[in-house]
Amino acid sequence: MLQVATRPSHTERAPLPGWLRQVLVVYRKDLAIEAATGEVTVTSGFFALLVVVLASLSYFGGPVSARSVASGTIWISLSFAAVLSLGKSWQRERDEAALDGLLVSPLSRSAIFAGKALSVWTFLLAVLVVVLPLSLLLSSIDAAMLGPLSLVALVATPGVAASGTLFGAMTVRTGARDLLLAVVLFPLLAPMLLAAVAVTRELFNGVPLSELLDYLKLMGVFDVVFIAGGLSMFGTLVER
Secondary structure, eight states: OOOOOOOOOTTOOOOOOOHHHHHHHHHHHHHHHHHHHOHHHHHHHHHHHHHHHHHHHHHOOSHHHHHHHHHHHHHHHHHHHHHHHHHHHHHHHHGGGHHHHHHHSSSOHHHHHHHHHHHHHHHHHHHHHHHHHHHHHHTTOOGGGHHHHHHHHHHHHHHHHHHHHHHHHHHTTSTTHHHHHHHHHHHHHHHHHHHHHHHHHHHHTTOOGGGOHHHHHHHHHHHHHHHHHHHHHHHHHHTO
16 A cells, blocks of 8 residues: 655644743843843943942941941842843833733743743843952952852842842833832842841851851742742733
């Protein structure tokens, strides 16, 4: 018997990529736009640097006060940079109904959230790459602190990115979205910011990082709560 070769039907859909690949699609899209414009990292980076310089010049009163000022300045500048980054990032999705395009795509809602949060996290780390060394330099703090501070930043920033992405999606369609995002986000970030300031202050005062693990655990719990909450609630929030 002759076997007739059959061609695949044009109506058949290609299988969807896996969840991680969907996350990378959203992440690479944000990075490609940022590489072309630079508006998120440049705007938030310059603002964070301005906060660091002004605080260092205004409150410097010697080596002892410099350590206390620097421990707060680093995280205050990061929190304001996070709001600016989130505002710019979600403004892109609002312009020309780009967010609607994402929502009607076959990408899962949790993958969209993870990709957006990952891109915001990358922007925050880019800001900290400049802010941390400058803060140490202006406060006359040993450059050896850069290693422990980087570890603290890696633990603290995922929760900031996840919570900001979640509530940025909730406020993206409102008129005063930047103001509303700041009003909602800062109280939520307070536990993480207080823990980050405390562990940074103790590091500057000579306490080894091994004795500050409770602070890192608190920030880790914050990360897990908002990452899990974002993955489960993003689809509901973004469609309302």
